[in-house]
Structure formats: structure tokens, C-alpha cells
Amino acid sequence: MTDVSPIIELRDIRKKFGALTVLQDISFDIAEGEFFSLLGASGCGKTTLLRILAGIEQPTGGNLLIDGQPMAGVAANHRPTNMVFQSYAIFPHLNVEENIGYGLRNMRLTKDDARERVAEAIGLVKLDGLATRNAHQLSGGQRQRVALARALVCRPKVLLLDEPLSALDKKLREEMQLELRALQRMVGITFVFVTHDQEEALTLSDRIAVMADGRVLQIDSPRGLYERPASRRVAEFIGSMNLIPGHVAALTGNGARLDAGDLGMFGAEAVGSLRAGAAAYLALRPEKLTLAAGHAGSGPNRLNGEVREAAYLGDRVHYQVAVAGLDQPMAVSVSNAEGEGFSLGAPVCVSWPEAGGLILAQ
Amino acid sequence: MFRRPDALWIYAIIFVAFLYGPVLLLPVFALNDSNFATFPLAGFTLRNFQSMAANTSMIMALQNSLKIAIGVALLSTALAMPASLALTRFRLPGGGPIHGFMMLPLVMPSIVIAVALLVIILKILGIQLSLWTVAAGHVLICLPFCMSVLMSRLEGFDPNLEEASRDLGCTAWQTFWRLTFPLAAPGVVSSLLMAFIISFDEFVIAFFLTGTENTLPVYLFSQLRFPNRLPGVMALGTLILVGSTVLVLVAELIRKRGAPSANPGDI
Numbered sequence: 001m002t003d004v005s006p007i008i009e010l011r012d013i014r015k016k017f018g019a020l021t022v023l024q025d026i027s028f029d030i031a032e033g034e035f036f037s038l039l040g041a042s043g044c045g046k047t048t049l050l051r052i053l054a055g056i057e058q059p060t061g062g063n064l065l066i067d068g069q070p071m072a073g074v075a076a077n078h079r080p081t082n083m084v085f086q087s088y089a090i091f092p093h094l095n096v097e098e099n100i101g102y103g104l105r106n107m108r109l110t111k112d113d114a115r116e117r118v119a120e121a122i123g124l125v126k127l128d129g130l131a132t133r134n135a136h137q138l139s140g141g142q143r144q145r146v147a148l149a150r151a152l153v154c155r156p157k158v159l160l161l162d163e164p165l166s167a168l169d170k171k172l173r174e175e176m177q178l179e180l181r182a183l184q185r186m187v188g189i190t191f192v193f194v195t196h197d198q199e200e201a202l203t204l205s206d207r208i209a210v211m212a213d214g215r216v217l218q219i220d221s222p223r224g225l226y227e228r229p230a231s232r233r234v235a236e237f238i239g240s241m242n243l244i245p246g247h248v249a250a251l252t253g254n255g256a257r258l259d260a261g262d263l264g265m266f267g268a269e270a271v272g273s274l275r276a277g278a279a280a281y282l283a284l285r286p287e288k289l290t291l292a293a294g295h296a297g298s299g300p301n302r303l304n305g306e307v308r309e310a311a312y313l314g315d316r317v318h319y320q321v322a323v324a325g326l327d328q329p330m331a332v333s334v335s336n337a338e339g340e341g342f343s344l345g346a347p348v349c350v351s352w353p354e355a356g357g358l359i360l361a362q
Numbered sequence: 363m364f365r366r367p368d369a370l371w372i373y374a375i376i377f378v379a380f381l382y383g384p385v386l387l388l389p390v391f392a393l394n395d396s397n398f399a400t401f402p403l404a405g406f407t408l409r410n411f412q413s414m415a416a417n418t419s420m421i422m423a424l425q426n427s428l429k430i431a432i433g434v435a436l437l438s439t440a441l442a443m444p445a446s447l448a449l450t451r452f453r454l455p456g457g458g459p460i461h462g463f464m465m466l467p468l469v470m471p472s473i474v475i476a477v478a479l480l481v482i483i484l485k486i487l488g489i490q491l492s493l494w495t496v497a498a499g500h501v502l503i504c505l506p507f508c509m510s511v512l513m514s515r516l517e518g519f520d521p522n523l524e525e526a527s528r529d530l531g532c533t534a535w536q537t538f539w540r541l542t543f544p545l546a547a548p549g550v551v552s553s554l555l556m557a558f559i560i561s562f563d564e565f566v567i568a569f570f571l572t573g574t575e576n577t578l579p580v581y582l583f584s585q586l587r588f589p590n591r592l593p594g595v596m597a598l599g600t601l602i603l604v605g606s607t608v609l610v611l612v613a614e615l616i617r618k619r620g621a622p623s624a625n626p627g628d629i
Contacts, residue, residue, distance in 0.1 A: 056525050076528040089522035094545045102540075117449030154530060203459045 013062035040211035082151035268357035286333040288356035302351035377441035423581035476570035491573040504557040515549030
């Protein structure tokens with residue numbers, strides 16, 4: 001995606017509400033046709049950033065370019081963006097058709113053209129037959145579709161979506177995720193999607209910006225974020241991660257050796273800027289670990305412990321393994337295809353291939 | 363639920379009778395064939411309504427009152443709308459004090475307002491007293507009522523609605539007419555009616571600020587010295603009673619209709 005020209009360019013965007021800084025040092029590009037997610041916990045500034053893109057909020061500083069045009073002083077109604085609000089903001093005094101056609105009134109289309117585009121949008125979001133339904137007669141899912149159609153009918157260069165699925169129940173949400181992805185491929189418009197749900201972001205996005213405290217922590221593809229998180233915070237936010245604390249004993253090429261005290265020395269690939277002697281973590285994904293019955297002698301890339309909890313999920317079993325010297329039990333996710341499983345209290349050996357771990361900075 | 367006539371129930375009946383009993387005497391005496399508003403009733407007549415229609419100065423006063431009330435209703439609602447929008451939509455510096463200041467006429471005795479306005483109009487501005495000065499005084503006392511009604515309506519909005527309208531290409535002006543005004547319409551109707559009724563029966567300010575022409579309340583007060591005019595006054599009072607009942611019913615009906623959209627953001 002990076003070889004495509006950027007549709008959105010953010011340069012050192014800052015935003016303050018009074019004395020409170022909600023965004024700082026925001027600089028990145030979003031490529032044309034990309035499904036880009038802003039992921040973070042509530043209060044991290046992701047919605048504010050989206051509202052700055054829409055022109056509803058003005059940044060305190062920095063430059064924003066959309067399609068090569070500087071957006072300073074350009075009001076929301078003159079921007080090539082449209083937004084799907086978290087509350088959907090369906091106009092309650094208008095029916096489905098009138099809601100969807102709302103944005104076309106200022107486009108100087110002929111009546112027939114406008115009607116055709118509304119009908120097309122209704123088909124696109126599968127609301128056929130509901131054109132004259134009143135806003136208050138719609139279900140949550142239908143409202144969401146109206147909001148989507150109302151924004152898409154204006155044919156924006158960028159569609160902004162503010163947690164559009166958060167108000168839907170789980171089943172409908174998963175259905176809409178697939179539909180949204182298919183819709184984005186079909187219309188080819190750049191989507192900027194705000195969510196606090198990491199699973200949703202991983203499922204939908206081409207790239208994800210992980211945000212915390214008004215800053216972007218890391219931007220990467222879903223796979224890149226999951227496999228090579230750049231920091232402990234990202235690692236903990238995306239999926240679950242076992243962290244073994246220690247300090248850097250030595251740097252070796254693109255790897256490092258971590259001295260974890262009584263637990264031993266561990267080698268793994270290093271990410272981020274590490275200095276010898278600095279506090280760091282060995283990060284291990286639960287599914288990269290394997291369990292073997294009984295304690296093994298000391299060796300590289302393994303730890304002895306005992307099973308504390310076992311959660312049977314059908315296709316997988318999640319174990320919590322208590323390891324002497326670690327505050328948190330280690331989470332181990334084992335495929336159900338192999339073996340009989342381990343009973344509570346059983347002594348086990350947790351091991352991993354060296355390529356399965358990462359050494360992260362504090 | 364309140365089948366048993368307990369003390370509270372009796373209290374409620376007395377309360378309502380006390381409130382509305384005197385008002386209901388008005389049509390009774392208006393239709394009574396006697397110059398004196400006393401029991402026993404003498405007989406049925408429509409003569410009082412005929413004499414009312416023939417009383418040109420009373421009809422003039424009624425026309426004056428209607429003109430002022432309609433003008434005041436429109437003007438005070440038109441003034442209250444932008445003020446309410448500003449106070450509900452933006453965090454204005456000094457918004458709280460401004461709001462309090464605009465609500466002040468609500469708690470100020472109208473005699474104080476009337477005297478103050480009289481001094482300002484005559485001594486400072488040097489304007490002749492007329493129906494215009496009455497209307498100006500009425501706008502002042504109606505504004506807080508209009509603002510309360512409009513602000514409570516505007517505060518119920520999902521703020522995202524107006525943002526969505528801007529996002530969909532509308533200017534602020536278009537957003538107001540295509541979105542805000544239709545959604546606030548029940549509040550606008552209430553505001554118009556409230557201002558109309560307040561202006562229509564206001565006495566003190568009208569009494570102080572009017573010139574040679576009378577509004578209806580001022581005229582009626584002047585007629586109380588002539589007992590033989592009383593039945594005609596009662597006939598007019600009856601018509602106004604019927605008129606305002608219809609008006610309130612219509613307003614209530616519109617308000618109920620508007621109720622489903624009172625919570626535009628709910629899912």
C-alpha cells in the first residue's frame with residue numbers, strides 16, 4: 001500500500017482543549033484506497049483526530065493535507081470527507097431516503113440523478129424496501145446502514161468512521177465487519193476507522209495506528225503489529241503477551257540477550273531501541289509456547305512451572321502456568337489437536353523456539 | 363387508584379374548584395339576562411354579545427391587543443432563538459452570567475420594569491408613548507419565557523446531528539433551516555403561544571407605556587367604573603376564554619406530536 005500516493009498527510013498535528021493536551025506529534029500518511037484504523041483505549045485522542053480530519057475540530061498546530069490540498073481554514077462542508085458518527089446522527093425528522101439524500105442537495109445534481117444515486121446507495125447497504133421508513137422505526141443495524149449510505153452517497157475521497165459498530169450486538173457486529181470490508185473493496189474509497197476493539201482493527205485494516213495518551217505508538221499492518229510490537233504497551237494492547245522482566249545483557253546483531261535473574265538468560269530478536277544494561281522484557285505470545293509434561297533440566301528457551309488454570313475452548317486450551325520467580329502466571333494457548341491435555345497442578349515445562357520471542361524495551 | 367374519597371381526594375376537588383370556579387362564572391353571567399352579575403340568574407340571552415360587537419372602542423382595544431401580541435410573539439421568539447442557540451451550542455465566555463441576565467425579567471416585579479421603561483422612554487430616549495412602546499416592554503418580559511422553552515428543546519439534541527449536517531456539505535445557515543429549525547419546531551410553537559398569551563393579558567406595562575390607544579386589559583379596567591358595561595365585558599371574556607382554551611389544546615396537540623423526536627439520538 002505504501003507505493004500508492006498519500007490521500008491524507010498529517011504533519012505534527014497537535015490539539016489542546018484548554019490546558020489539556022489531547023494530541024501531540026501526530027505525523028503520518030494514509031494511502032489512497034487504504035483501510036486505515038486508529039486503535040486505542042477511550043480517551044487516547046483517536047476520535048479527536050478523526051474529527052480534525054473531518055474539519056469538525058481544528059488542530060491547535062500542525063498541517064493537514066487531504067488529496068494534496070492544505071485543509072487549514074477549510075470548513076467541514078467543503079472537505080472531500082464524510083463521516084459515520086458513533087451515534088449515527090440519523091436526522092429524526094426525515095425518512096431513510098431523505099436522510100441518505102441530505103448531502104446531495106448542495107451538489108447541483110438533477111432530480112433524477114439524485115434519486116438514482118440515493119437508490120444506488122440504498123442497494124449498496126442493503127436497505128431495499130425501507131426507503132420511506134421513518135428514522136425512529138429503524139433498528140440499530142439499519143440506522144448504521146443509513147449513516148453509511150448517507151456518507152457514501154456523497155462519494156467522498158475519504159470515509160471517516162467513528163466506532164460505527166460499537167452499538168451493535170456481537171453477532172451483528174461480526175457480520176457488519178465482513179460487509180464493511182467488502183464494501184470498502186467495492187467502492188475503493190479510503191476508510192479511516194476509529195475503534196477501541198483490537199480484534200476488529202486486526203480483522204478489518206490494511207494498516208493500524210495504535211494510539212495512547214494523544215500519541216501514535218506504532219503504525220503497521222495487523223500482522224506486523226502482532227508479530228513485532230515496538231513496545232510493551234503495543235504488545236499488551238494487541239492480543240495477550242507474556243512478559244518476562246530483566247535487563248539487557250548483550251546486544252547481538254539484530255537480537256539481544258536478556259538477563260532475567262534466577263530464571264536465566266534468554267536470547268531473542270530485539271525491537272525498538274535497546275541499550276545494554278537497560279531494563280527490558282522478553283515477550284512471548286501464548287500460542288508460540290509449547291507445553292511438555294514434567295520438569296526438564298535447565299536449558300535455553302524453557303521454563304518449568306505448574307498448571308494453575310485450564311480453560312477449554314474447544315479448538316484450543318488456554319493454560320495458566322505458574323512459574324517460580326514470575327509475578328504473573330504465563331498464558332499458554334495450546335491447539336487441541338495434540339495430546340490429552342494437562343491436569344491442574346501438573347508439573348510442566350514451557351518452551352519456545354528462539355524466533356518465537358522478542359526483546360522489548362521498557 | 364383514588365376511588366376512596368379520602369381527605370387528599372377532597373382537597374384536590376376543592377383545589378380545582380377554587381382555581382377554575384371563578385373563571386366558569388364568566389360565561390354564566392355573560393349569558394344571563396341582567397345588568398348585574400348576581401344570583402339568582404334572570405334568564406338566557408345573547409344580547410350581551412350583540413352589545414359587545416357594537417362597542418367599537420372595545421373592538422379597537424381587542425385589535426390593538428391582538429396586533430401587539432402577535433408582533434411580540436414573533437419578535438421575542440425570533441430574538442430568543444439565536445440567543446438560545448448560542449447559549450446551548452457554544453461555551454461562551456461569560457455564558458452563565460449572560461443567561462442569568464436575560465432571565466432576570468422573570469423575577470423582576472413588572473411594576474419596576476414598567477416604571478424603569480417609562481423613565482427611559484420618556485426622559486432619556488424622548489420617544490412618544492404608543493402601542494410600539496408597549497410592544498417593546500412586552501418583548502422584554504417575554505424573552506425569558508421564550509428562551510426557557512427554546513433552550514430546553516435545543517438542549518435535547520444530539521450535537522452530532524448538526525455536525526453531521528455540516529459534514530454533509532451544508533453551511534451553518536442551511537443546517538439551521540434544514541435541521542435545527544424543523545427539530546425545534548414544537549419548541550418554537552410553544553414559545554410563540556407563550557409570548558402571545560403573556561402579551562395579550564399583560565396589564566401593568568401596557569397601562570404605563572401606552573399612549574392614546576388602549577390594549578384590551580387596560581380598556582377593560584377603565585370600563586369597570588360603569589356597571590352597565592359589565593355584561594359586555596363578560597361576553598368578551600367568555601370569547602377570549604374559549605379562544606385561549608382552543609389555542610392551548612392545539613399547542614398541546616402539536617407538542618404531543620413532536621414528542622417522538624424529542625430524543626433524536628436514541629437507538
